[in-house]
Amino acid sequence: MLLKTTKMDHEIKEQQQKLASLIQRFTPIDGIHATAIPSLALIRTSEISQPIFSVHQPALCIVAQGSKLVILGRESYTYDQSQYLVASVNLPISGQVVQATNENPYLCMRLDFDPGQIFDLIRETPCAPPKPDNSTSRGLFVSSTKLPLLEVVFRLVGLLDTPKDIPVLAPLFIREILYRIIQDEHGHSVMQFAVQNSHAQHIAEVIEVIQSEYAKPLRIEQLAAMVNMSSSSLHHHFKAITAMSPLQFQKQIRLQEARRMLLSGSTDAADAAFQVGYESPSQFSREYARMYGLPPKSDIKRLRHTLEMEY
Known part of the structure; x- marks a missing residue:
């Protein structure tokens, strides 16, 4: 068993190094680089950054080199090449690269996705069913990176070398990446937003309203009525997903x-x-x-x- 684990660790490390080399080749300078795959961006940073505040949209982030700190509410998440981060819904966060140098820059890939893609997977593949109690999970998590996920991510980024293959193969690779995520230990945190009439789906609707009407007074009772929830239930599930109250x-x-x-x-x-x-x-x-x-x-x-x- 120890020998098998050691071999697996070696294969994961080797795949991480290959992914880092590939990302570095497509990011000649620091910054966020859009790619020929619309939902895929590659990121390079050669020094520790100041905290950057933004609304993180649903996405998978895999670090191939370096590490990053993300703060959601009062919670902090640090992840490096051994882990990946997923945001399942729009969340206001601060992010800071905490490990990067000119010789070994921070290298990361970000793959945006939407609940519709997850819904199709739930409907068409034998995924684990949602939790029966309609409970809600945090809309952001960090999980250990497994070899099958790294391999398909490498294949996706590698398509940038053969643009003619992107229209046919990119959707297949993205589908497999999302499948790997929802099959992992925190898969419910992603799946919950694709389940019709779930509490998570209702909270996603409320988040959208708050984002689009942020300058207006916040009326919890109206928001709760809009999604057919009580004010206390809305507050509870909102905080379970976002780590903060609607007002925060x-x-x-x-x-x-x-x-x-x-x-x-x-x-x-x-x-x-x-x-x-x-x-x-x-x-x-x-x-x-x-x-x-x-x-x-x-x-x-x-x-x-x-x-x-x-x-």
Whole structure:
């Protein structure tokens, strides 16, 4: 058994090195690189980064070299080449590359997906059935990377060498990648959003409303009625999936959007506060500083300086 485990570990390490070499070949400079496969992006970073705040869309992220820290609410997830990360629903997070050098840059692939693809797999393949109690799981998880997943990811990225094969083979490889994920130990965290009338599906609808109407006052009773849930049930399942309350979720969306406005130079802090739904500029400044570490004006000055240094 020990010999078999050692051999498997060696094969996984070898496959990781092959994937890292492949990604490095297609990412000659630092940054996020779109590819000929629309849902696939390759990422390279040659130094430890500052925290980057964003709304993480449903995606698989596999690190081939280096490591990254992701923070969701008050929870932190660190993953490297031995693990993969999946976000199953839109979530406001901060991400920071914590291991990268010029000689050994951070190398990662990100594959976006949607619940429709998972729904097709559930319907057409003998996947494990959803939990019968309609319970909800966190919409983001880190899991150990297995050899079959690495192998099909390598084949997918390798299609960039033969673009003519992409239209036929990429959908097949993506389907297998998603199949490997939902068959893994945390598969329910992905499958739950594809189950009709599940609590998770209702929470995904609520998340979409909060994202699109973040500047409006948050009315839990209306959101609950919209998805036919009680206010207490909505709050419970929302927090189970996102690691935060609906109000905390909205606050992060508001502050991220305000920061984007300020960075673009299109408005000042007081106006940005009103545009994203704050009635009090002072409250906005306090919550902004709590999230980003500095009040708006100082944070934007620091952020612009960082961007100038990078480019």
